[in-house]
Amino acid sequence: MARQTKSFVPTPFHDHAYARRRGFYWLTPALVLVLYLCVMAAFFWLQRLRDDSIMFVSIDQELRQQRLLWLVIALSCLIVISLLALWRYTRFRSRAEAALIAETGFRRAMENSMSTGMRVLDMEGRIAYVNPAFCRMIGWNEADLIGRSPPFPYWVPGKHEEHRHIIDILLSGKAPGTGLEVEAQRRDGSRFTARMYVSPLLDPAGDQIGWMTSMTDITEPKRIREALTAAHERFMTVLEGLDDAISVTADSAEGLELLFANRTYRRVFGAQTSGHDELLAGRRGRFTEEAIEVFSQSAQRWFEVHHRMLAWTDGRRVRLQVARDITERRRHEEASRQQQAKVQLTSRLTTMGEMASSLAHELNQPLTAIANYSMGAVAMVRAGRTDPEMLLPALEKAASQAERAGKIISRIREFVKRSEPRRQRTALGTIVDNAIGFAEIDARRRRIQIIRREPEVLPEVMADPILIEQVLLNIVKNGLEAMENSESDTLYVDITPGAQQVEVAVIDRGHGLAEPERLFEPFFSTKSEGLGMGLNICRTIIELHHGRLWAQANPAGGTIFRFTLPCAAPQSTAPIDKSKELHA
Numbered sequence: 001m002a003r004q005t006k007s008f009v010p011t012p013f014h015d016h017a018y019a020r021r022r023g024f025y026w027l028t029p030a031l032v033l034v035l036y037l038c039v040m041a042a043f044f045w046l047q048r049l050r051d052d053s054i055m056f057v058s059i060d061q062e063l064r065q066q067r068l069l070w071l072v073i074a075l076s077c078l079i080v081i082s083l084l085a086l087w088r089y090t091r092f093r094s095r096a097e098a099a100l101i102a103e104t105g106f107r108r109a110m111e112n113s114m115s116t117g118m119r120v121l122d123m124e125g126r127i128a129y130v131n132p133a134f135c136r137m138i139g140w141n142e143a144d145l146i147g148r149s150p151p152f153p154y155w156v157p158g159k160h161e162e163h164r165h166i167i168d169i170l171l172s173g174k175a176p177g178t179g180l181e182v183e184a185q186r187r188d189g190s191r192f193t194a195r196m197y198v199s200p201l202l203d204p205a206g207d208q209i210g211w212m213t214s215m216t217d218i219t220e221p222k223r224i225r226e227a228l229t230a231a232h233e234r235f236m237t238v239l240e241g242l243d244d245a246i247s248v249t250a251d252s253a254e255g256l257e258l259l260f261a262n263r264t265y266r267r268v269f270g271a272q273t274s275g276h277d278e279l280l281a282g283r284r285g286r287f288t289e290e291a292i293e294v295f296s297q298s299a300q301r302w303f304e305v306h307h308r309m310l311a312w313t314d315g316r317r318v319r320l321q322v323a324r325d326i327t328e329r330r331r332h333e334e335a336s337r338q339q340q341a342k343v344q345l346t347s348r349l350t351t352m353g354e355m356a357s358s359l360a361h362e363l364n365q366p367l368t369a370i371a372n373y374s375m376g377a378v379a380m381v382r383a384g385r386t387d388p389e390m391l392l393p394a395l396e397k398a399a400s401q402a403e404r405a406g407k408i409i410s411r412i413r414e415f416v417k418r419s420e421p422r423r424q425r426t427a428l429g430t431i432v433d434n435a436i437g438f439a440e441i442d443a444r445r446r447r448i449q450i451i452r453r454e455p456e457v458l459p460e461v462m463a464d465p466i467l468i469e470q471v472l473l474n475i476v477k478n479g480l481e482a483m484e485n486s487e488s489d490t491l492y493v494d495i496t497p498g499a500q501q502v503e504v505a506v507i508d509r510g511h512g513l514a515e516p517e518r519l520f521e522p523f524f525s526t527k528s529e530g531l532g533m534g535l536n537i538c539r540t541i542i543e544l545h546h547g548r549l550w551a552q553a554n555p556a557g558g559t560i561f562r563f564t565l566p567c568a569a570p571q572s573t574a575p576i577d578k579s580k581e582l583h584a
Contacts, residue, residue: 035078117215120201125150125171128210137217139187154184156191170198170211192219245269245323247276250316259318268299279305279323293326302327370398423545425568426465428458428502432493435472442480447489450476454495459502460568463545468565471538475506475561482510482559501547501564509558513551
């Protein structure tokens, strides 16, 4: 493309500087020249008077010499004054030039060190000035740009209409104060995005002579901003899509100030702080690491609430609250608990059904003894032998057997009756006694001996005695069944106290198991008539007591079932205040 005529935007500035210099410095040489002409005119006038006028006829030669001397002195003074004025003018000009050179060098250094590209367009849209930063930004030299008219070499091919529209906006003075975002192409073909700010360029008289534009490469900041915007949108999409109600509040003079609430919170509680305050449950400023379950009266729902203190974007300490709706879970838990209670009762009834024959035999002995003692007493009365010394022993033995039968029936009733789980301080020895008491009926029938191995002092445990009896009875009963055809006739029940838990182990010498852990799977059973739910229920009961139930192979043959229970706190220990919470 042919080179365009260079713009003369800087000309008014040079003209203004020249006008100021001529206005101040042309008077001095003009004044010296006028004075010199006046002196020379006076000199010639005096010479003419001397030759032609009568007034100088009587003047002698000495007086003329004096006048000539004064004239020379006057001329010398004028020359000295002129030289002083010229010296002063030269010194002032030298200082001005030095200051101008320094100012120009300083401004040039500023232009060269700027990272912002500066460009000047004249009123016709031609480039009148570019700084080095602008040249570095687009890759073109200053000589290639000065005087160029649109289209400029850094315009993106195929987008010239868009660039012309931007130039029209610029030249019409309608550029927004926030700047224009433009795309440009470097000389090597790479493209970048720049933000351009525009301001009018005025001469010293206040007349506009062009447009001053500044351009900044915003490719990387724009990429980062777009990445942050996309990340923020993704984050907000996740937060808004959560089923948990998330809210952030801060304390203010008027109370709680809601800083953030996601869609679930707004749907349940609205854009108010009442829901957040309600779920705080009086824990303002005091939090623990564990979640709490709170029932919301306003929403009529149960929530599992997590609290945390964190620093907000402005440095304030705020409260983050995450509330999960667990209403359905609590309903299912309640239904499961009721179903579990029914299953436990069924399991106990099943156990009693399986032991029915043994229990009948156990009850038959005291009932037969009662009948025999009673018949003997009746026969003695009919025979007229009513000696108290003979009747009392028989009656006492009958009463003892009746009491024995009553205890058996009472224990059976207590074992199978419906009852809600109640964890309480319970003597572990009593639980073991009752469970082994039931199991010994079956053990005697199978000719197996149950041996307890325990320390002299057993700790109390926090447990529901009926449920733990059921667990221990099921495990012992399984061990007895496994040892039915075994050469060993001894089943051990070991109790080992620990610091915080006590361990109970049932050791049998039966046929053993290849996969002990599969015993606890629902509906898995090694017995043809078994349902496969007994040990699964036992594990559930132990885990509800914060314990553990597992099985392992006995090195001597057979299986070892172990379960743990938490020890009860000593009586002397002060009760723990559950309402005490940690400060955030």
